[in-house]
Amino acid sequence: MYAEGVADMAGRIRDEDIALVRERSSIADVISETVTLKSAGAGNLKGLCPFHDEKSPSFNVSPARNVWYCFGCGAGGDAIKFLMDAEHLSFVESVERLADRAGIQLRYVEGDSAAPRPRPQQGQRQRLVAAHAAAVEFYRAQLTTAGARPAREFLARRGFDRAAAERYGCGFAPDAWDLLTKHLRQQGFTHDELVTGGLSRPSRSGTLIDRFRRRLMWPIRDLTGDVIGFGARKLFEDDDGPKYLNTPETPIYKKSHVLYGVDQAKREIAKQGKVVVVEGYTDVMACHLAGVPTAVATCGTAFGGDHIGVLRRLLMDTDDVAGEIIFTFDGDAAGQKAALRAFEDDQRFVGRTFIAVSPDNMDPCDLRLAKGDLAVRDLVARREPLVDFALRHVINRYDLDTVDGRVEAMRRAAPLVAKLKDREKRPEYVRKLAGDLGMEIEPVQRAVLAAASATPGRDAAPAPRPARPEPVVDNPHSMVEREALKLALQEPVLAGPMFDAVEASEYRHPVHSAVRAAVAAVGGAATATGGAVWIESVRDACEDLAARALVGELAVEPLRIDGEPDPRYVSVTMARLQWGSVTSRIRDLKSRIQRINPVNNKDEYFAAFGELLSLEQHARALREQAAGGL
Numbered sequence: 001m002y003a004e005g006v007a008d009m010a011g012r013i014r015d016e017d018i019a020l021v022r023e024r025s026s027i028a029d030v031i032s033e034t035v036t037l038k039s040a041g042a043g044n045l046k047g048l049c050p051f052h053d054e055k056s057p058s059f060n061v062s063p064a065r066n067v068w069y070c071f072g073c074g075a076g077g078d079a080i081k082f083l084m085d086a087e088h089l090s091f092v093e094s095v096e097r098l099a100d101r102a103g104i105q106l107r108y109v110e111g112d113s114a115a116p117r118p119r120p121q122q123g124q125r126q127r128l129v130a131a132h133a134a135a136v137e138f139y140r141a142q143l144t145t146a147g148a149r150p151a152r153e154f155l156a157r158r159g160f161d162r163a164a165a166e167r168y169g170c171g172f173a174p175d176a177w178d179l180l181t182k183h184l185r186q187q188g189f190t191h192d193e194l195v196t197g198g199l200s201r202p203s204r205s206g207t208l209i210d211r212f213r214r215r216l217m218w219p220i221r222d223l224t225g226d227v228i229g230f231g232a233r234k235l236f237e238d239d240d241g242p243k244y245l246n247t248p249e250t251p252i253y254k255k256s257h258v259l260y261g262v263d264q265a266k267r268e269i270a271k272q273g274k275v276v277v278v279e280g281y282t283d284v285m286a287c288h289l290a291g292v293p294t295a296v297a298t299c300g301t302a303f304g305g306d307h308i309g310v311l312r313r314l315l316m317d318t319d320d321v322a323g324e325i326i327f328t329f330d331g332d333a334a335g336q337k338a339a340l341r342a343f344e345d346d347q348r349f350v351g352r353t354f355i356a357v358s359p360d361n362m363d364p365c366d367l368r369l370a371k372g373d374l375a376v377r378d379l380v381a382r383r384e385p386l387v388d389f390a391l392r393h394v395i396n397r398y399d400l401d402t403v404d405g406r407v408e409a410m411r412r413a414a415p416l417v418a419k420l421k422d423r424e425k426r427p428e429y430v431r432k433l434a435g436d437l438g439m440e441i442e443p444v445q446r447a448v449l450a451a452a453s454a455t456p457g458r459d460a461a462p463a464p465r466p467a468r469p470e471p472v473v474d475n476p477h478s479m480v481e482r483e484a485l486k487l488a489l490q491e492p493v494l495a496g497p498m499f500d501a502v503e504a505s506e507y508r509h510p511v512h513s514a515v516r517a518a519v520a521a522v523g524g525a526a527t528a529t530g531g532a533v534w535i536e537s538v539r540d541a542c543e544d545l546a547a548r549a550l551v552g553e554l555a556v557e558p559l560r561i562d563g564e565p566d567p568r569y570v571s572v573t574m575a576r577l578q579w580g581s582v583t584s585r586i587r588d589l590k591s592r593i594q595r596i597n598p599v600n601n602k603d604e605y606f607a608a609f610g611e612l613l614s615l616e617q618h619a620r621a622l623r624e625q626a627a628g629g630l
């Protein structure tokens, strides 16, 4: 886990305050900010784990015990640990964030070192978020100034009134070199904080200047609503920068994860089970205002795998609960390319991905201006499955009036249908493709089958797991195996019953395993009385020379214990012998449980859970047994 109260740079928080924060933080509320949770029965909640990739929820939250645990990857802890892992915060930063939420005033104790701290420092994240909050206020105030007229006009031209601008915190970066920088410095933010947060940058002369100037500003928030960066649009002809500028990568702003508008949209995304991905800040605003509250946009980067991860957890996109992701594109080549790439990237995602292309190639913001709110809602409602979109895109490239064109179009389109993960949908698409091409079903079906067999692996059974690597003789497990065999050969009366009770499969080293088999072949160690006759009989039962030689060696090698072996020593050795396989069986079982769909396979799910509980009990018993010490 983590060391509590560890004084990182930030000064130590008093233990009582940490306890209070833990007590007052509702774990369900904290986790719900980023992961959609549904009831798992018995007062527990579950969702898709943010720490590993999964399709059915194994991430469990117990509000009663104020803890969370993932059966899939084994991560778990309290609210503090969740923030540390999910938001990459330090311990102190997590406690501070939770204290803010719960309205708890934290008290800090000075470190043991003699040098007194001038004042308790907050964690870096909290400082950067505070600097952004102050910057939002600054930019907002600037929007009402005379110099901001082009910004106000831009918003008005796009159909956004004052209330809309306020709802999204729009602002204006003034025509000045360091107005914001000075303002924030006066509020106590340091040079380093402003540079690290991406709000300011050093000029050529070395003085600190504002990063954004003469631009319309949109604050970009994370899932919890904290402002972590800005998007800035060019307003003036003589501004030779790009149309949009964004905050660079900072400790709190990761563009591969950031989705503009997600803080306002997340509850509707979870409720409706759908999300609409648009291309810009004004499109998000237009959609929300037009009655499509589930819209979000990426910020200065293409939609990618990390964005999918964020959205899937909000959608709780599982095998049994399908969440819809709807991409809107203004029909240009770039948008189409992005959509087709999505088809290649994440097959399991394809069935739930839809494309909404405006007939007039307008983005949602233009559409709302030209045709009103209803037209925006219609655009989303008229969405088309990504597969259909992709097929149409391929087919449109060929002249279907010629036989050659039809055949070539079929050859190009067949692999897309063959790639469909949802195989029940293939016949439907074969028929559709045949219809679109104006061909008989038969040849299209043959083409799809041929394409399917040309891309092996997708439908094939999972490859067998690689054989266990052969353990080296001097690894700890091999030592334990060796010790167990020595006990059976040298002390059969003492060790026999316990030795026989442990299965042969626990011996991983092939030669050890051969000796274990020889002991079993002569009736087991419990029947033996010891001495040279016993050793000889085991040696004779060995099937290979290496095992035979090893028996001779083990019969005389001293045990790794001072003095006489006792039952406790045997018990500890046998517990250690089984430890590795029990833990790996637990791991396998957890991963199996994660793959079982509890809705459709309730019995299998509960059986596996029962097995897991008894294995874990066994593991606990072994751990206690092994703790006897060697």
Ligand SMILES: [Zn+2]
Pocket (backbone or CB within 6 Å): 049, 050, 051, 052, 059, 070, 071, 072, 073, 074, 075
């Ligand atoms: Zn997990």
